[in-house]
Amino acid sequence: MRVHRILTTAAVLAAVAVAGTAVPASARPVDAIRPDHASQAALVAELRAATARFHDVDVAIAEGYLPAEECSASPAGAMGHHFVNPALIAPGAPVDASKPPVLLxxxxxxGELEFWGAEFFEPNIGQPTPVFGTQQFDGPMPGHEPGMPEHYDLHVWVGKHNPDGLYAPFNPSVSC
Known part of the structure; x- marks a missing residue:
């Protein structure tokens, strides 16, 4: 793997903090929460198709995803290395399955990096809990690192099977 630049978590978070303009919940389109989406499985399939090219980490980097130095893990398993695309973080904007703001x-x-999944991340601006189809994000929760805002997030394990579930934050079958 060629990593063009490795950023500290603080640098990634600083980029996230300045990305996008807050959109009040009242300005969101009615379909922003997609309550009538035909099938959650179809939405996951859309995400899987949209992220297929990111099995090559160099493609993710070329498309603006910035790698964090550390691999996130806990006794519950691992999340992996987070690659954040600050341009795709827009607080209050509709969730777009074709543009996940974080790749795992x-x-x-x-020993090479392999694609594990996607994470949707949305800073809390007082909006209703975001949803991915019918699946609510986790949160709001405080930032996990200094400078990270209170936020909602949702992990979707579309690259690596997670025995704890498609939307579980940690995967017990992988490690850093």
């Missing part, structure tokens, strides 16, 4: 990578058996 972790080490493969050979």
């Amino acid at each position: 990578y972790g080490p493969s058996a050979s």
Whole structure:
């Protein structure tokens, strides 16, 4: 893997803090929460198709995803390395399955980074809890690092099976 630049978590978070303009909940389109989406499975399939090209981490970097230095893990399992695209973080904007703001990578058996999944991240601006189809985001929660805003997030394990569930934050079958 070629990493063009490795950013500290603080640098990624600073980029996130300045990305986008807050959109009040009252200005959101009616379909922003997609309550009548034909099928949650179809939405996950849309996300899986949209992220297929990101199995190559260099493609993610070329498209503006910035890697964090650390691999996030806990006793519950791992989340992996977060690659954040600050241009895709727009507080209060509708969730777009074709444009996840965060990609998750972790080490493969050979030691190279492999694609594990996507994360939707939305700073809390007082909006209703965001949803991905019918799946509510987790939160609001305080930032996990200095400078990270209170936020909502949702992990979707479309690249690596998670025995704890498609939307579980940590995956017990992987490690950093």
